[in-house]
Amino acid sequence: MPPFSRVTVIGLGLIGSSIARGVRAHMTGVGLTGYDADPQVRETAKAIGLCDDVADSAGAAVTDADLVILCVPVGAIGDAAREFAEDLPADAVVSDVGSCKESVVTALREALPGVAIVPAHPVAGTERSGPEAGFAQLFHNRWCILTPPADADPLAVERVAEFWKRLGADIEMMEPAHHDRVLAVTSHLPHLIAYTIVGTASDLEEVTSSEVIKYSAGGFRDFTRIAASDPTMWRDVFLSNREAVLDMLQRFSEDLSALQRAIRWGKGEELFDLFTRTRAVRRSVIEQGQDDAREDFGRAHD
Amino acid sequence: MPPFSRVTVIGLGLIGSSIARGVRAHMTGVGLTGYDADPQVRETAKAIGLCDDVADSAGAAVTDADLVILCVPVGAIGDAAREFAEDLPADAVVSDVGSCKESVVTALREALPGVAIVPAHPVAGTERSGPEAGFAQLFHNRWCILTPPADADPLAVERVAEFWKRLGADIEMMEPAHHDRVLAVTSHLPHLIAYTIVGTASDLEEVTSSEVIKYSAGGFRDFTRIAASDPTMWRDVFLSNREAVLDMLQRFSEDLSALQRAIRWGKGEELFDLFTRTRAVRRSVIEQGQDDAREDFGRAHD
Numbered sequence: 050m051p052p053f054s055r056v057t058v059i060g061l062g063l064i065g066s067s068i069a070r071g072v073r074a075h076m077t078g079v080g081l082t083g084y085d086a087d088p089q090v091r092e093t094a095k096a097i098g099l100c101d102d103v104a105d106s107a108g109a110a111v112t113d114a115d116l117v118i119l120c121v122p123v124g125a126i127g128d129a130a131r132e133f134a135e136d137l138p139a140d141a142v143v144s145d146v147g148s149c150k151e152s153v154v155t156a157l158r159e160a161l162p163g164v165a166i167v168p169a170h171p172v173a174g175t176e177r178s179g180p181e182a183g184f185a186q187l188f189h190n191r192w193c194i195l196t197p198p199a200d201a202d203p204l205a206v207e208r209v210a211e212f213w214k215r216l217g218a219d220i221e222m223m224e225p226a227h228h229d230r231v232l233a234v235t236s237h238l239p240h241l242i243a244y245t246i247v248g249t250a251s252d253l254e255e256v257t258s259s260e261v262i263k264y265s266a267g268g269f270r271d272f273t274r275i276a277a278s279d280p281t282m283w284r285d286v287f288l289s290n291r292e293a294v295l296d297m298l299q300r301f302s303e304d305l306s307a308l309q310r311a312i313r314w315g316k317g318e319e320l321f322d323l324f325t326r327t328r329a330v331r332r333s334v335i336e337q338g339q340d341d342a343r344e345d346f347g348r349a350h351d
Numbered sequence: 352m353p354p355f356s357r358v359t360v361i362g363l364g365l366i367g368s369s370i371a372r373g374v375r376a377h378m379t380g381v382g383l384t385g386y387d388a389d390p391q392v393r394e395t396a397k398a399i400g401l402c403d404d405v406a407d408s409a410g411a412a413v414t415d416a417d418l419v420i421l422c423v424p425v426g427a428i429g430d431a432a433r434e435f436a437e438d439l440p441a442d443a444v445v446s447d448v449g450s451c452k453e454s455v456v457t458a459l460r461e462a463l464p465g466v467a468i469v470p471a472h473p474v475a476g477t478e479r480s481g482p483e484a485g486f487a488q489l490f491h492n493r494w495c496i497l498t499p500p501a502d503a504d505p506l507a508v509e510r511v512a513e514f515w516k517r518l519g520a521d522i523e524m525m526e527p528a529h530h531d532r533v534l535a536v537t538s539h540l541p542h543l544i545a546y547t548i549v550g551t552a553s554d555l556e557e558v559t560s561s562e563v564i565k566y567s568a569g570g571f572r573d574f575t576r577i578a579a580s581d582p583t584m585w586r587d588v589f590l591s592n593r594e595a596v597l598d599m600l601q602r603f604s605e606d607l608s609a610l611q612r613a614i615r616w617g618k619g620e621e622l623f624d625l626f627t628r629t630r631a632v633r634r635s636v637i638e639q640g641q642d643d644a645r646e647d648f649g650r651a652h653d
């Protein structure tokens with residue numbers, strides 16, 4: 050039996066719509082209600098039959114839910130929760146999928162005092178957003194990190210974990226603060242750097258934007274994919290996980306300066322040693338099933 | 352009729368072996384000789400039947416060639432050319448595939464005075480290296496940039512251009528110095544940054560390397576692909592294109608500092624504006640056929 054029987058998804062973008070599709074694919078019989086602040090998104094969700102029901106308000110969406118998952122940008126989670134706080138059944142569990150957890154835990158606790166809260170973060174995504182970008186397999190073989198507060202009801206945690214397992218994910222538990230530092234390095238810093246380099250490249254004068262795009266297959270195009278991620282989502286992530294991001298950025302900058310010096314002074318051995326070490330990291334990523342083993346991400350050639 | 356009838360490839364790694372396979376696939380009847388400084392690579396090339404003939408010395412490889420293409424790391428191009436200089440037929444054209452061109456043009460002119468030299472750079476590659484990594488389609492619909500000296504024989508340039516068209520590439524002409532600045536931003540800087548961040552991530556203490564790998568699907572794994580590229584090749588690129596790389600790096604660092612300040616002071620609008628601009632760059636990359644339009648590079652999900 051599925052761990053919940055009436056699931057409500059608030060925010061029907063990439064992640065919310067992937068959850069909805071995953072519930073349909075893997076938990077037949079479970080009732081599915083959706084809500085999104087954006088009327089257009091609600092229209093689209095209805096048109097593509099994403100949920101059994103798309104409600105016109107957050108309150109109406111949760112009235113008979115036993116699980117409510119907030120899939121909105123992290124900066125909007127507190128407000129989104131407040132919107133349905135009065136209508137939430139007493140025994141409902143509330144979860145979310147936010148990319149940072151300390152700020153989210155605080156916001157949820159403030160907005161929903163006394164409610165069973167089990168924050169979660171599925172480490173999976175693409176550069177797309179919106180209700181049509183989702184797909185049921187997004188979470189297959191990916192990690193979903195739960196960061197329950199120390200006083201969380203173990204049964205609620207167990208049920209949320211089981212929910213994500215059914216969506217295909219593997220579960221890990223973490224302290225919110227540690228989660229935020231791990232993700233600062235594995236996700237937030239990479240995005241920040243990709244955004245920066247794509248910005249730098251398009252602001253040059255002697256090299257035109259059209260040249261940058263034309264010859265992007267030399268490596269730059271990989272960065273453009275990440276830098277195409279949702280602006281609202283990522284603005285919120287950087288503002289919410291500020292301390293950890295700035296700290297990781299500081300370390301990155303120091304390492305970059307060291308490399309800059311190595312190039313300036315022609316220290317080939319130093320470069321070679323680093324490039325050999327990083328190659329080994331790639332091997333581990335593939336051995337642990339975290340990326341496509343095929344070259345070039347398995348990109349189609351012809 | 353193919354533009355050359357006896358082609359010699361010096362250096363049978365990713366690019367050299369892709370050219371050999373491309374000649375086999377697209378220019379039947381053309382004689383193909385290979386040479387590599389590494390005896391093991393020569394053995395492998397023989398075993399997989401990469402060329403009609405794999406010679407035991409660079410000199411023996413070129414004696415009856417009408418096109419010789421150097422596919423060795425850019426720092427080795429001068430030496431590799433000197434090795435066969437005495438055995439080169441008077442009417443042979445010499446080309447290369449080096450990722451930077453000013454230093455290569457200088458090295459080739461010094462090593463091969465009086466020879467028809469048409470430097471080239473196919474903007475295509477993967478993170479693999481060695482003779483088994485190549486494939487005939489690597490250059491299909493990719494740009495190949497020729498940087499012929501001002502006094503180059505137009506017929507030799509025409510023939511090399513035709514050769515690359517037959518391998519599936521589109522041709523562009525550039526000054527070597529401009530090439531090096533364009534590629535510094537579209538290829539060399541992205542690689543440098545990917546190497547740096549992968550290094551930074553694996554040197555942290557509080558976040559373990561195994562956590563970095565485990566949660567790499569949040570963005571980091573994309574960088575590990577680029578940072579798995581050949582250490583020798585990339586050491587040579589950074590040392591050979593030092594000025595342009597350091598200049599681009601300087602601009603990148605300034606932009607990164609600006610972003611750092613925006614995060615520190617909570618300037619969400621600044622972040623949002625940049626992230627919106629970079630999203631548009633991705634759209635152009637896809638519209639111009641420079642990347643897979645499918646989300647996530649078309650990575651397999653399940």
Ligand SMILES: NC(=O)c1ccc[n+]([C@@H]2O[C@H](COP(=O)([O-])OP(=O)(O)OC[C@H]3O[C@@H](n4cnc5c(N)ncnc54)[C@H](OP(=O)(O)O)[C@@H]3O)[C@@H](O)[C@H]2O)c1
Binds near residue numbers: 084086120146173281
């Ligand atoms: N994308 C990823 O790779 C990824 C991975 C893991 C976790 N996450 C997390 O997942 C969450 C959602 O991201 P996403 O990629 O699915 O974004 P998305 O595709 O942009 O979808 C978010 C949706 O939430 C709506 N929304 C905003 N505020 C709301 C509110 N107060 N009440 C109800 N709906 C609201 C948005 O409507 P508008 O049209 O008005 O914006 C939008 O339709 C974020 O917290 C993000 O950090 C994302």
Ligand SMILES: NC(=O)c1ccc[n+]([C@@H]2O[C@H](COP(=O)([O-])OP(=O)(O)OC[C@H]3O[C@@H](n4cnc5c(N)ncnc54)[C@H](OP(=O)(O)O)[C@@H]3O)[C@@H](O)[C@H]2O)c1
Binds near residue numbers: 423
């Ligand atoms: N990979 C890319 O993405 C890419 C794209 C465009 C252009 N390029 C350029 O293509 C060239 C080759 O790169 P690659 O990726 O094909 O590298 P690779 O797979 O490492 O192959 C290079 C081969 O050249 C051999 N070699 C080194 N010095 C030599 C010499 N003096 N004489 C003969 N053979 C020698 C190497 O032998 P060892 O085993 O002794 O090293 C190796 O087998 C480089 O100039 C690079 O800048 C690369």
